[in-house]
Amino acid sequence: MQDIVEVYSALSRKDECIMNAIFENMWDFEYVPVHVFIRECGMSEEKVEGLLRRLAGLRLVENKYTEYLGASFTFKGLSVFSLKRLVRRNVIDMLGKIMGEGKESVVFNALSERHGEVVVKFHRVGYPSFKKVKEKRDYGTLHYTVLTIRSAKREFQALKRLYGYASVPRPIAWEGNAVVTELVDARELNKVRLEEPEHVLELIIEEIRKMYERGVVHGDLSQFNILVSEEGLWIIDFPQSVDVGDEVAEEYLERDVSNVITYFERAYGVKKDLNEVLRYVKGEA
Numbered sequence: 001m002q003d004i005v006e007v008y009s010a011l012s013r014k015d016e017c018i019m020n021a022i023f024e025n026m027w028d029f030e031y032v033p034v035h036v037f038i039r040e041c042g043m044s045e046e047k048v049e050g051l052l053r054r055l056a057g058l059r060l061v062e063n064k065y066t067e068y069l070g071a072s073f074t075f076k077g078l079s080v081f082s083l084k085r086l087v088r089r090n091v092i093d094m095l096g097k098i099m100g101e102g103k104e105s106v107v108f109n110a111l112s113e114r115h116g117e118v119v120v121k122f123h124r125v126g127y128p129s130f131k132k133v134k135e136k137r138d139y140g141t142l143h144y145t146v147l148t149i150r151s152a153k154r155e156f157q158a159l160k161r162l163y164g165y166a167s168v169p170r171p172i173a174w175e176g177n178a179v180v181t182e183l184v185d186a187r188e189l190n191k192v193r194l195e196e197p198e199h200v201l202e203l204i205i206e207e208i209r210k211m212y213e214r215g216v217v218h219g220d221l222s223q224f225n226i227l228v229s230e231e232g233l234w235i236i237d238f239p240q241s242v243d244v245g246d247e248v249a250e251e252y253l254e255r256d257v258s259n260v261i262t263y264f265e266r267a268y269g270v271k272k273d274l275n276e277v278l279r280y281v282k283g284e285a
């Protein structure tokens with residue numbers, strides 16, 4: 001992913017047409033067939049095949065022969081495509097450095113004339129990672145691309161719903177698998193030593209309550225998804241969040257609260273009763 005900017009600059013209009021056609025047609029085809037590119041980009045079969053080979057060489061698409069030749073995005077291809085769209089919309093002007101690379105995302109900082117310093121999170125759901133190329137999970141006939149875009153959309157929607165009510169980074173834009181938010185100057189909870197852990201735990205519980213009141217359960221809350229600074233705290237990382245009322249919402253909520261309580265007990269010896277906190281969060285106490 002480090003070379004994403006270089007790859008990005010090397011794309012021609014014809015490459016872009018191919019990538020556009022993959023994006024537009026991936027809902028119907030796991031691998032978008034050559035004839036679609038021929039039609040949508042007005043190019044000969046040889047030309048299309050040449051471009052697909054070139055894009056595969058850049059690791060932007062994966063080509064597959066079944067009854068026909070077809071192409072789909074790699075994680076990198078989808079990310080470059082989403083980046084193009086963000087730049088075109090003037091959401092960001094320059095991609096910066098990688099801030100973090102996990103199994104389900106790659107996070108960059110970026111500069112935006114309009115929004116200042118921002119964070120671009122490229123979602124990666126289901127794509128076999130560089131470490132586990134062989135491991136292919138069964139997602140039916142939906143390509144990873146579709147699932148990954150869905151995950152980014154879910155995160156953006158949750159942030160939009162919560163911003164202004166609970167303490168989350170300001171959501172700025174969503175394109176493809178990329179979600180842009182404001183950059184928060186804070187560190188992950190597990191990386192700091194708190195001076196007033198009881199107080200911070202109260203603040204976190206308050207955020208969980210506000211999110212619940214707004215109809216959202218985080219679903220992956222832990223010391224890794226809470227950022228803290230002298231100024232306050234922020235909850236991040238929402239792709240797996242669910243609506244209150246969803247069949248797994250209560251289970252997710254209990255796990256979220258339990259993760260937080262367990263962390264504070266282990267790291268600081270601060271104790272809280274799980275059921276009491278759950279009642280408080282749900283407005284029953």
Ligand SMILES: Nc1ncnc2c1ncn2[C@@H]1O[C@H](COP(=O)(O)OP(=O)(O)OP(=O)(O)O)[C@@H](O)[C@H]1O
Pocket residue numbers: 099100101102103104105107119121169181182183184185186188224225236237238
């Ligand atoms: N708005 C932000 N401001 C500052 N840092 C951020 C922001 N968003 C994300 N980060 C940093 O990037 C890291 C990864 O972001 P996030 O938790 O959203 O992705 P992730 O899906 O958890 O990645 P992983 O696969 O590691 O679980 C965060 O732990 C945090 O350090």
Ligand SMILES: [Mg+2]
Pocket residue numbers: 224225237
């Ligand atoms: Mg995270």
Ligand SMILES: [Mg+2]
Pocket residue numbers: 104220237
């Ligand atoms: Mg995560």
